[in-house]
Amino acid sequence: NAGVIQTPRHKVTGKGQEATLWCEPISGHSAVFWYRQTIVQGLEFLTYFRNQAPIDDSGMPKERFSAQMPNQSHSTLKIQSTQPQDSAVYLCASSSRDRGSQNTLYFGAGTRLSVL
């Protein structure tokens, strides 16, 4: 089992450019989550999908951020017109519905986004 795979590991963008982050969940896991981690805010929930359907996007900034899950094997987080305050580590996690492990997240290594 390869675990949750996130690409790229590091991304540097200029202010105003677009950034797309990719996530491949653990095979067989039916939920995918996106979190953002910064020193100041800690681990912030952004959004999650269950069986590819968006369930809760209450943590997503209303402008410039969007997430999709076109198939069960990958999800993307897109940030348009990136700003310096978007600099953070973006973490993807997946979970299964198996009894005893429901709601337990397994994280990828993260993508460090730096906006210059």
Place this chain on the structure above:
Amino acid sequence: AQKVTQTQTSISVMEKTTVTMDCVYETRDSSYFLFWYKQTASGEIVFLIRQDSYKKENATEGHYSLNFQKPKSSIGLIITATQIEDSAVYFCAMSYYGNEKITFGAGTKLTIKP
């Protein structure tokens, strides 16, 4: 809304001793899950242990155990026989039944000294 509070910013203990990290939470529901995760120096976040709110017995997993005090909304993590590699940031987290969104505390940095 869920709220998870870890008041200990950092803890330092000697190797092979036992350490306890505190966590309190706020909840509107009687059914919920509690978790502890560890973030290593490389940034990797690893699931350690969980407690289901309806279970009275404290969860254990290897040298990790929990001190679940439901009336106090408290879930402490106990690490026995600590090792250098236990040095990391430890996050407490919770979610409700029927809602998979997990809310994390601010974390406690644990340093194990040789």
